Amino acid sequence: MSFGPDAVEALRAALRVSPDNIPLRKHLAATLLGLGRADEAEAEYKQALAQSANDVSLKLGLADVFMHQGKNGAALVIVEDLLKQASVPIAAYLLHARLLVRAGEIQRAVHQYRQAISDDPDAADPELAAMLGIDADPETSEVVDGRVRESYVGGEARASSVERPSIAFAEVGGMDQVKEEIRVKIILPLKHPEMFKAYGKPVGGGILMYGPPGCGKTHLARATAGEVNANFISIGISEVLDMWIGSSERNLHELFEQGRRNRPCVLFFDEVDALGASRTDMRQAGGRHLINQFLSELDGVQSSNEGLLILAATNAPWHLDSAFRRPGRFDRILFVPPPDQKARADVLRVLLKGKPTDAVDHELVAKKADGFSGADMKAVVDLAIERKLREALTTGIPKPLTTKDLTATVAEVRPSTKEWFAAAKNYALYSNQGGLYDDILKYLKLAK
DSSP: OOOOOHHHHHHHHHHHHHTTTTHHHHHHHHHHOOOOOOHHHHHHHHHHHHHTTHHHHHHHHHHHHHHHOOHHHHHHHHHHHHHHHOOOSOOOOOOOHHHHHHOOOOHHHHHHHHHHHHHHHHGGOOHHHHHHTOSSSSSSSEEEEEEEEEOOOOOOOOOOOBBBBOGGGGGGGGGGHHHHHHHHIIIIHHHOHHHHHTTTTOOOEEEEEEETTTTSHHHHHHHHHHHHHHEEEEEGGGGGSSSSSTHHHHHHHHHHHHHHHOOOOOEEEEEEEGTTTGGGGOSSSSHHHHHHHHHHHHSSSSSSTEEEEEEESSSOOGOOOOGGGGGGGGEEEOOOOOOOHHHHHHOOOOHTSSOBBBBOOHHHHHHHHHTOOHHHHHHHHHHHHHHHHHHHHHHHHHOOBOHHHHHHHHTTTTTTTHHHHHHHHHHHHHGGGGGGHHHHHTTTTTTO
């Protein structure tokens, strides 16, 4: 097959005669991509999709083009939509694995790659397997002959430490709208149980917070427990997930039981999408069993969840199974945006507390740090301090931090939220069933 410029011109000439020939246009797009002319390939795939919007191969081709252009967020939206369909081409799993590698989600990439080769061993990609660090010997893989190993080694269920946080909402800068939602859903029922009981409204329930990393979701969850003088249990994925079949479900059940024994208690699940990924993306029974266990615990099927307050955080709500959003589970979904200017100034004051400063203009620094998360603000302060220390070690004279020091480092720190919004924008525009991500569009001023 020729992939030279002559082939492109021949295909274009044929399309002028037959402009509605989808296979011909698809062939032209693939040829252009093979020649490194990705922008032209994108235009051809989009034109073909305008004529045949549900063609899976065209969607997969466009996602491949996006990946070659570095538009990873746009490619992920297309591929993950394809993975929800009943019949999924093997190539979609392989492309998804490559995109996940770029996103740094190696474990999910390994899962998708193994799923592909379990369905079609001929789809094995040695280069991709090497990137994932997968042993070529199938006997050492999780997937053997299309089945999950049914091995289990018994062990004691895991438990997390129970905290009694001393911080409250006063120590959390900004996020007024999110705080108000938590007050209505969690705090008021605990402070006025008799009133809620009169209306038959149980005390408890779940709130899912989502947004870019480093914007204070964990800090807010801990402050929620402190606001109502409740116990607090923070649960990471490592405390639940286990390599042995059935063990993850046992761990999750015991953590919920631990929360019930310490009521009133806030159970906080960080990176909840890793525990509750969409079941349509899975073919292995183990992941589905864990999600079903999670849903059962949220529903209080075996034990009452009265007085058990469940908060969860995720940077990728689009990966969460839709069943988690039903009433009685995570029925409040709150967008936690980067802090506004006032909140950034408050964060800066907290970060500079106890450090030598000279008339720092917190508002000016916060204004210049537009789009910065709380974690980004910490990076600004850390960098400024490192420079002051280096200067003090050279001159022998320690000097306080100034506004100029901080604004100089603001100019050098790239806000980490930009990458998240680049991906979130694609989901909000193209995969926003029910208006779930309207808050993202409003924040980006793409909707009223």
